[in-house]
Amino acid sequence: MKKRNLLVVLAIVVLAGFAIYQNFTAKDRQASSHKEAAPKPNYMAPGFKLTALDGNVYEVGGTREKPLLVNFWASWCGPCELEAPDLKKLYDVYQDRIDFYAVNMTSSDRMDNIKSFVKHFDFKFPILLDSEGRVGELYRVSGIPMTYLVDKNGVIKEGFSILHPDELEKRIKQLIES
CATH class of the missing domain: 3.40.30.10 (Glutaredoxin)
Structure with a gap:
């Protein structure tokens, strides 16, 4: 029973860590794609x-x-x-x-x-x-x-x-x- 609880907790920690990693890399990809985009109508002109x-x-x-x-x-x-x-x-x-x-x-x-x-x-x-x-x-x-x-x-x-x-x-x- 203790082994099973330990495996469940370990699985939750691994999944939570993976979710956090995915969230950060998605934000990085989104930020870099904004840097690479050409200036667009209705957005501020790059200074x-x-x-x-x-x-x-x-x-x-x-x-x-x-x-x-x-x-x-x-x-x-x-x-x-x-x-x-x-x-x-x-x-x-x-x-x-x-x-x-x-x-x-x-x-x-x-x-x-x-x-x-x-x-x-x-x-x-x-x-x-x-x-x-x-x-x-x-x-x-x-x-x-x-x-x-x-x-x-x-x-x-x-x-x-x-x-x-x-x-x-x-x-x-x-x-x-x-």
Whole structure:
């Protein structure tokens, strides 16, 4: 009888230990999957600080005075070149109502090409330099251009690769009005 009670207690302890182990590993898997997920609409924009071509440090994350357009690009990217005149035009029209940050994927670009691209397209908005590729990794950028629209509360409203200029302007207007 004592052996049987001992076996029952031992089985309960083993099962309880297994349940606790399963609970902790499930939480770890869940936490790591959140780290690996790309930024999503209705979630806070991952925060970062980067130095720009103008020497100033710019920050993303948390509340802001104006909504924000964050565009990931590189000088060697053909679609980025096609999109550049539209970004410049929209910035010229809406700069007092929305911030534009162009995050250059500097770890895969050359500084002289970046400066030439910016001068050629007459970009007046901040050109942030992701020289170590950390922000690109944080945002899980796998193709460029990649753009995120972020509201004044720091919440991502949407992310997309490239849009027709009229559609991009429509979405910027919606963001400003929200």
